[in-house]
Amino acid sequence: MPRRVCARSRRRRVAGGFGATLDAVRVRAGRFFVAAALGASGFGCASVPLPSPAVVAEAKAAATYSGSLRVSLSGPQFRGRTRVLIGFRRPDAVRIEIPGPTGPRLVAVTKDGALTAVFPGDRAIFQGRATAAELESLLGVGLLPEELIDLLVGVPSPRLRSYEARWSPTLPRQITAVLPDGTRLRARVDEAETGLELQAEAFAAPRHEDFRAVDAAEARRLWGGR
Numbered sequence: 001m002p003r004r005v006c007a008r009s010r011r012r013r014v015a016g017g018f019g020a021t022l023d024a025v026r027v028r029a030g031r032f033f034v035a036a037a038l039g040a041s042g043f044g045c046a047s048v049p050l051p052s053p054a055v056v057a058e059a060k061a062a063a064t065y066s067g068s069l070r071v072s073l074s075g076p077q078f079r080g081r082t083r084v085l086i087g088f089r090r091p092d093a094v095r096i097e098i099p100g101p102t103g104p105r106l107v108a109v110t111k112d113g114a115l116t117a118v119f120p121g122d123r124a125i126f127q128g129r130a131t132a133a134e135l136e137s138l139l140g141v142g143l144l145p146e147e148l149i150d151l152l153v154g155v156p157s158p159r160l161r162s163y164e165a166r167w168s169p170t171l172p173r174q175i176t177a178v179l180p181d182g183t184r185l186r187a188r189v190d191e192a193e194t195g196l197e198l199q200a201e202a203f204a205a206p207r208h209e210d211f212r213a214v215d216a217a218e219a220r221r222l223w224g225g226r
Contacts, residue, residue, distance in 0.1 A: 051167045059153040067192035075183025078140035092145040093203040106223040110145040116205040125211040126219035137216035
Protein backbone atom coordinates (compact mmCIF):
# COMPACT_ATOMS: atom_id res chain seq x y z
CA MET A 1 0.00 0.00 0.00
CA PRO A 2 1.48 3.38 -0.90
CA ARG A 3 2.23 5.78 1.90
CA ARG A 4 0.21 8.99 1.90
CA VAL A 5 1.71 12.23 3.07
CA CYS A 6 -0.17 15.43 3.66
CA ALA A 7 1.02 18.73 5.05
CA ARG A 8 -0.57 21.71 6.72
CA SER A 9 1.05 24.88 7.97
CA ARG A 10 0.22 26.21 11.40
CA ARG A 11 2.34 28.85 13.09
CA ARG A 12 3.08 28.31 16.75
CA ARG A 13 6.09 29.26 18.77
CA VAL A 14 7.49 26.72 21.19
CA ALA A 15 9.35 27.81 24.27
CA GLY A 16 11.49 25.87 26.71
CA GLY A 17 13.17 22.56 26.02
CA PHE A 18 13.66 18.94 26.97
CA GLY A 19 15.69 19.17 30.16
CA ALA A 20 18.55 17.08 31.46
CA THR A 21 16.47 15.57 34.28
CA LEU A 22 12.90 14.39 34.84
CA ASP A 23 12.10 17.56 36.80
CA ALA A 24 13.49 19.72 34.00
CA VAL A 25 11.36 17.88 31.47
CA ARG A 26 8.23 18.39 33.54
CA VAL A 27 8.85 21.99 34.54
CA ARG A 28 10.30 23.44 31.35
CA ALA A 29 8.17 21.79 28.76
CA GLY A 30 6.42 18.53 29.41
CA ARG A 31 6.83 17.07 25.96
CA PHE A 32 6.33 13.71 24.23
CA PHE A 33 6.31 11.46 21.12
CA VAL A 34 5.54 8.70 18.82
CA ALA A 35 5.11 10.08 15.30
CA ALA A 36 5.67 10.12 11.57
CA ALA A 37 6.43 12.12 8.52
CA LEU A 38 7.50 12.43 4.92
CA GLY A 39 8.95 9.56 2.95
CA ALA A 40 11.44 9.92 0.13
CA SER A 41 8.80 8.86 -2.36
CA GLY A 42 5.98 10.83 -0.71
CA PHE A 43 2.46 10.97 -2.12
CA GLY A 44 0.69 14.30 -1.60
CA CYS A 45 -2.94 15.26 -0.98
CA ALA A 46 -4.20 17.77 -3.48
CA SER A 47 -6.02 19.88 -0.88
CA VAL A 48 -3.05 20.27 1.47
CA PRO A 49 0.35 21.66 0.42
CA LEU A 50 3.44 19.61 1.14
CA PRO A 51 6.31 21.12 3.13
CA SER A 52 9.14 22.44 1.03
CA PRO A 53 12.17 20.21 0.39
CA ALA A 54 14.25 22.53 2.56
CA VAL A 55 11.87 22.10 5.52
CA VAL A 56 11.85 18.33 5.08
CA ALA A 57 15.65 18.19 4.90
CA GLU A 58 16.07 20.35 8.00
CA ALA A 59 13.62 18.21 9.99
CA LYS A 60 15.29 15.00 8.84
CA ALA A 61 18.69 16.29 9.94
CA ALA A 62 17.56 17.14 13.49
CA ALA A 63 19.88 15.55 16.05
CA THR A 64 17.60 16.24 19.03
CA TYR A 65 13.87 16.69 19.62
CA SER A 66 11.49 17.50 22.46
CA GLY A 67 7.73 17.27 22.12
CA SER A 68 4.35 17.01 23.84
CA LEU A 69 1.79 14.80 22.08
CA ARG A 70 -1.71 13.43 22.51
CA VAL A 71 -1.57 9.84 21.30
CA SER A 72 -4.20 7.19 20.68
CA LEU A 73 -3.56 3.54 19.86
CA SER A 74 -5.97 0.94 18.56
CA GLY A 75 -4.54 -2.53 18.07
CA PRO A 76 -4.03 -6.03 19.47
CA GLN A 77 -1.89 -4.86 22.43
CA PHE A 78 -3.49 -1.53 23.36
CA ARG A 79 -6.64 0.46 22.86
CA GLY A 80 -6.73 3.89 24.45
CA ARG A 81 -5.34 7.39 24.48
CA THR A 82 -2.97 9.38 26.64
CA ARG A 83 -0.79 12.45 26.75
CA VAL A 84 2.86 11.59 26.26
CA LEU A 85 6.12 13.49 26.49
CA ILE A 86 9.05 12.50 24.28
CA GLY A 87 12.60 13.53 23.57
CA PHE A 88 15.38 12.02 21.53
CA ARG A 89 19.06 12.36 20.81
CA ARG A 90 20.49 10.50 17.85
CA PRO A 91 21.45 7.83 17.15
CA ASP A 92 19.13 5.85 19.47
CA ALA A 93 18.50 7.66 22.77
CA VAL A 94 14.78 8.14 23.43
CA ARG A 95 12.90 9.22 26.55
CA ILE A 96 9.14 8.69 26.82
CA GLU A 97 7.12 9.90 29.78
CA ILE A 98 3.43 9.36 30.49
CA PRO A 99 2.28 11.94 33.04
CA GLY A 100 -0.05 11.15 35.92
CA PRO A 101 -2.00 13.36 38.33
CA THR A 102 0.81 13.51 40.91
CA GLY A 103 3.86 12.68 38.79
CA PRO A 104 4.92 10.41 35.95
CA ARG A 105 3.14 7.09 35.66
CA LEU A 106 5.88 5.79 33.37
CA VAL A 107 9.34 6.92 32.30
CA ALA A 108 10.86 4.73 29.57
CA VAL A 109 14.32 5.31 28.14
CA THR A 110 16.30 3.61 25.39
CA LYS A 111 20.01 3.97 24.81
CA ASP A 112 22.78 1.79 23.40
CA GLY A 113 20.37 -1.05 22.73
CA ALA A 114 18.90 -1.16 26.25
CA LEU A 115 15.33 -0.41 27.34
CA THR A 116 14.42 0.61 30.89
CA ALA A 117 10.92 1.52 32.06
CA VAL A 118 10.38 2.90 35.56
CA PHE A 119 7.00 3.20 37.31
CA PRO A 120 7.67 5.60 40.19
CA GLY A 121 4.24 5.37 41.80
CA ASP A 122 4.34 1.57 41.84
CA ARG A 123 8.04 1.34 42.70
CA ALA A 124 8.50 -1.06 39.79
CA ILE A 125 11.01 -1.40 36.96
CA PHE A 126 11.13 -3.26 33.65
CA GLN A 127 14.45 -3.86 31.87
CA GLY A 128 14.96 -5.37 28.44
CA ARG A 129 16.43 -4.79 25.01
CA ALA A 130 15.41 -1.85 22.83
CA THR A 131 13.97 -4.03 20.07
CA ALA A 132 10.77 -3.49 18.13
CA ALA A 133 9.28 -6.57 19.81
CA GLU A 134 10.08 -5.31 23.32
CA LEU A 135 8.73 -1.83 22.59
CA GLU A 136 5.58 -3.39 21.19
CA SER A 137 5.14 -5.53 24.30
CA LEU A 138 5.68 -2.59 26.64
CA LEU A 139 4.15 0.37 24.78
CA GLY A 140 2.16 -1.11 21.89
CA VAL A 141 4.44 0.57 19.34
CA GLY A 142 6.46 -2.05 17.45
CA LEU A 143 9.22 0.18 16.11
CA LEU A 144 12.93 0.42 16.80
CA PRO A 145 14.12 3.57 18.60
CA GLU A 146 15.76 4.73 15.37
CA GLU A 147 12.48 4.26 13.48
CA LEU A 148 10.59 6.18 16.15
CA ILE A 149 13.11 9.00 15.98
CA ASP A 150 12.83 9.21 12.21
CA LEU A 151 9.04 9.22 12.30
CA LEU A 152 9.01 12.25 14.54
CA VAL A 153 10.99 14.28 12.04
CA GLY A 154 9.41 13.12 8.81
CA VAL A 155 11.02 9.85 7.79
CA PRO A 156 8.51 6.96 8.12
CA SER A 157 9.83 3.43 8.28
CA PRO A 158 9.19 1.31 5.18
CA ARG A 159 7.73 -1.28 7.56
CA LEU A 160 4.67 0.90 8.19
CA ARG A 161 1.51 -0.31 6.50
CA SER A 162 0.34 3.25 5.89
CA TYR A 163 1.17 6.77 6.94
CA GLU A 164 -0.26 10.27 6.76
CA ALA A 165 1.04 13.49 8.34
CA ARG A 166 0.04 17.13 8.40
CA TRP A 167 2.88 19.53 8.91
CA SER A 168 3.44 22.76 10.79
CA PRO A 169 5.92 25.14 9.17
CA THR A 170 8.80 23.03 10.51
CA LEU A 171 7.69 19.59 11.78
CA PRO A 172 4.85 17.06 11.56
CA ARG A 173 1.92 18.16 13.73
CA GLN A 174 -0.76 15.53 13.13
CA ILE A 175 0.12 11.92 12.37
CA THR A 176 -1.85 8.82 11.46
CA ALA A 177 0.03 5.58 10.88
CA VAL A 178 -0.69 1.87 10.75
CA LEU A 179 2.16 -0.01 12.42
CA PRO A 180 3.59 -3.33 11.24
CA ASP A 181 1.24 -5.37 13.48
CA GLY A 182 -1.85 -3.48 12.30
CA THR A 183 -2.08 -1.10 15.26
CA ARG A 184 -3.44 2.30 14.25
CA LEU A 185 -1.58 5.20 15.83
CA ARG A 186 -2.87 8.76 15.88
CA ALA A 187 -0.81 11.58 17.35
CA ARG A 188 -1.38 15.31 17.66
CA VAL A 189 1.78 17.24 18.43
CA ASP A 190 0.92 20.12 20.75
CA GLU A 191 4.49 21.41 21.05
CA ALA A 192 7.81 20.39 19.54
CA GLU A 193 11.25 21.78 18.92
CA THR A 194 14.56 20.49 17.63
CA GLY A 195 18.21 21.44 17.94
CA LEU A 196 18.26 21.44 21.75
CA GLU A 197 21.31 20.76 23.88
CA LEU A 198 20.23 17.49 25.49
CA GLN A 199 22.76 15.90 27.81
CA ALA A 200 23.18 12.18 28.45
CA GLU A 201 21.45 12.56 31.83
CA ALA A 202 18.19 13.32 30.05
CA PHE A 203 18.14 9.73 28.85
CA ALA A 204 19.03 8.06 32.13
CA ALA A 205 16.29 6.22 34.00
CA PRO A 206 14.99 7.87 37.20
CA ARG A 207 16.36 6.54 40.46
CA HIS A 208 14.90 3.12 41.22
CA GLU A 209 16.72 1.71 44.22
CA ASP A 210 14.77 -1.18 45.80
CA PHE A 211 12.14 -1.14 43.04
CA ARG A 212 10.69 -4.57 42.23
CA ALA A 213 11.37 -6.07 38.80
CA VAL A 214 8.35 -6.77 36.57
CA ASP A 215 7.91 -8.48 33.22
CA ALA A 216 6.47 -6.85 30.10
CA ALA A 217 2.91 -8.03 30.80
CA GLU A 218 2.84 -6.51 34.28
CA ALA A 219 4.60 -3.37 33.07
CA ARG A 220 1.94 -2.92 30.41
CA ARG A 221 -0.79 -3.37 33.01
CA LEU A 222 0.78 -0.79 35.33
CA TRP A 223 0.58 2.04 32.81
CA GLY A 224 -2.08 0.87 30.39
CA GLY A 225 -4.54 -0.92 32.64
CA ARG A 226 -4.29 -4.16 30.63
